[in-house]
Amino acid sequence: MSKLLEIKNLKVSFPTDDGDVKAVDGIDLTLNSGETVAIVGESGSGKTVTSLSILGLHNRASTNLSGEILVTTQAGVVDVVSAAEQDVRSIRGKNAAMIFQDPMSSLHPYYSITNQLSEAYRIHNKVSKQAAHNRSVEMLELVGIPEPAKRAKEFPHQFSGGMRQRVMIAMALINNPKILIADEPTTALDVTVQAQILLLLRDLQKEFKMGILLITHDLGVVAEVADRVNVMYAGKVVESGSVEDIYYQPAAPYTMGLLSSIPSVYGKGTGKLSAIPGQPPSLINLPKGCGFEPRCTLKHLVTGANCVTDKPNLIEDSAGHFARCHLDLETRKIEGKKVAAKGVK
Amino acid sequence: MTALLKVESLTKYFSAKSNSIFGANSGKVKAVDGISFEIAEGETLGLVGESGCGKTTAGRTLLRLLEPTAGTITYEGEDVTKLSRKALHDFRSKMQIIFQDPYSSLNPRHTIGKIIAAPFEIQNVTPPRGVKNAVQEVMERVGLNPEHYNRYPHEFSGGQRQRIGIARAIALRPKFIVADEPVSALDVSIQAQVINLLDDLQSEFKMSFLFIAHDLSVVQHISDRVAVMYLGKIMELAPTVDLYANPRHPYTKALLSAVPIPDPKLERSRERIILKGDLPSPINPPTGCVFSTRCWKAQDICRSTAPQLLQVGNSSVACHFPE
Numbered sequence: 268m269s270k271l272l273e274i275k276n277l278k279v280s281f282p283t284d285d286g287d288v289k290a291v292d293g294i295d296l297t298l299n300s301g302e303t304v305a306i307v308g309e310s311g312s313g314k315t316v317t318s319l320s321i322l323g324l325h326n327r328a329s330t331n332l333s334g335e336i337l338v339t340t341q342a343g344v345v346d347v348v349s350a351a352e353q354d355v356r357s358i359r360g361k362n363a364a365m366i367f368q369d370p371m372s373s374l375h376p377y378y379s380i381t382n383q384l385s386e387a388y389r390i391h392n393k394v395s396k397q398a399a400h401n402r403s404v405e406m407l408e409l410v411g412i413p414e415p416a417k418r419a420k421e422f423p424h425q426f427s428g429g430m431r432q433r434v435m436i437a438m439a440l441i442n443n444p445k446i447l448i449a450d451e452p453t454t455a456l457d458v459t460v461q462a463q464i465l466l467l468l469r470d471l472q473k474e475f476k477m478g479i480l481l482i483t484h485d486l487g488v489v490a491e492v493a494d495r496v497n498v499m500y501a502g503k504v505v506e507s508g509s510v511e512d513i514y515y516q517p518a519a520p521y522t523m524g525l526l527s528s529i530p531s532v533y534g535k536g537t538g539k540l541s542a543i544p545g546q547p548p549s550l551i552n553l554p555k556g557c558g559f560e561p562r563c564t565l566k567h568l569v570t571g572a573n574c575v576t577d578k579p580n581l582i583e584d585s586a587g588h589f590a591r592c593h594l595d596l597e598t599r600k601i602e603g604k605k606v607a608a609k610g611v612k
Numbered sequence: 613m614t615a616l617l618k619v620e621s622l623t624k625y626f627s628a629k630s631n632s633i634f635g636a637n638s639g640k641v642k643a644v645d646g647i648s649f650e651i652a653e654g655e656t657l658g659l660v661g662e663s664g665c666g667k668t669t670a671g672r673t674l675l676r677l678l679e680p681t682a683g684t685i686t687y688e689g690e691d692v693t694k695l696s697r698k699a700l701h702d703f704r705s706k707m708q709i710i711f712q713d714p715y716s717s718l719n720p721r722h723t724i725g726k727i728i729a730a731p732f733e734i735q736n737v738t739p740p741r742g743v744k745n746a747v748q749e750v751m752e753r754v755g756l757n758p759e760h761y762n763r764y765p766h767e768f769s770g771g772q773r774q775r776i777g778i779a780r781a782i783a784l785r786p787k788f789i790v791a792d793e794p795v796s797a798l799d800v801s802i803q804a805q806v807i808n809l810l811d812d813l814q815s816e817f818k819m820s821f822l823f824i825a826h827d828l829s830v831v832q833h834i835s836d837r838v839a840v841m842y843l844g845k846i847m848e849l850a851p852t853v854d855l856y857a858n859p860r861h862p863y864t865k866a867l868l869s870a871v872p873i874p875d876p877k878l879e880r881s882r883e884r885i886i887l888k889g890d891l892p893s894p895i896n897p898p899t900g901c902v903f904s905t906r907c908w909k910a911q912d913i914c915r916s917t918a919p920q921l922l923q924v925g926n927s928s929v930a931c932h933f934p935e
Contacts, residue, residue, distance in 0.1 A: 462872075462887075
């Protein structure tokens, strides 16, 4: 396994009239080849902003960015944060590509499928239009579009949602990138189609040894495909570890709350869901101490620190398993076990 | 339990207009194609299916927000499809709807107080201690701060807006509510709050729900019985326990199998059924069983004869070869 991507202390904020919106507040993350790393969190937790900044897709004029985003390329390591726009452009699509959440609005309605795929290919490869078209058809076949030669000449509106997402995947992979960022790739799709797309991504990952950074809010999808998981809340990673750590030994109260609040088809059904009380904080006025403190149901168990005034650090609980919480290790273990023991509801 | 609502062969076709200048195309989108079910007092019937299966159209046609093409809807012995405009206006106080999108279903220029007071005004109801009092009571009941009476929708988060939508729906204490994907726009932690609220309100006011959703786990949590729709038809209708533990229709089986379980070991060790292809067009549905084009059990009879919804054990199934 080789390291493809490393993010160090990334901070992204957007200045507004009301103050700085701290969308991402210091996160660290690595992605190796052949592995799937998930970023999980609710709306506004900063997961999409993180993924956009990896490709330098934010508006540079209205964004404050600090930290490092190191992308491994053939010519060495490039820091997206400090690199010039043209250097970032040579990475975009070639070393790291992205599939977006909404396949309905991320394809251009006026251009044929082959036109859009060829464009992505010809930016990085000096080839004829015909060669690019052939490559597009090859990619469409790879992602399971029936009659690819015929369908390539059609337009996005002639494709269903699932098919459009396949086209997006074909476009992202046309230059053989090593890093694939999938931002809620199946959220807009029905479950039966979601299952098809996840299977496709897994097969392609095996074939091309890609590292996939999966951004999602769906803990079911994460359980299905992720190797490692980062749980984000209010711009910070609150817990990070292997998928087993997160589901069977959750260590941050937010992760525990999230796991207990999902109903499951294999559950016992009735009975109250344990909702997390309250709502996420404003990113302009983050709490002074722990970001989750106002909603935390375990804060009364904390000793030796003040959740309201002291910011907790991300501390390694066991090998590779980190959590950001003032609770002592023992209490977290007991509470985490309780949540995991309840199993899927 | 007596049936509060009885739906028989409800059908809704939309005409598909062709853009051709050479005259009208007579195609029909068969959004809802002859569905029948009953809902008892205090019961929740879940209605699940993928996008385009007709579940939302079914819900709206039930309330006559859309005019049915054929079929009858009987509410407390009265045929809703035959009501005059005036009678329907009065009737609306007994049946309400909660919409999917809490952002577009509230008028941004009206205060919350005005939005929740609308049902009282429209139906000419004067509560004993005045409208404002009644509105504030219902706001409190759904977990909103009554002091926020004069605020506007943009000042609230998604979960709170959905509470406003719920407050508006229950303001006149209707006995029947269509909840059309009420939690699908919300984050999981907020979703759980809203589901719990709906649960509480139901046991408090003895309301019946038609709970429309695409999320099978949410439906399982809240429903007494579940109907599975595919391309305008009900494929299976069964008590929740039976449907989830023992799905009889191949489509139900495939649908349940496609839902990822939030447990990595369980999820990765199980066998999954992955359906091929997409939903066929409702303008030109397959002949015979509408699911036959994607079904792994399909035989010749499935492609020629449409199966009826028949009783198998505790469930009703529309399949020639039920499990």
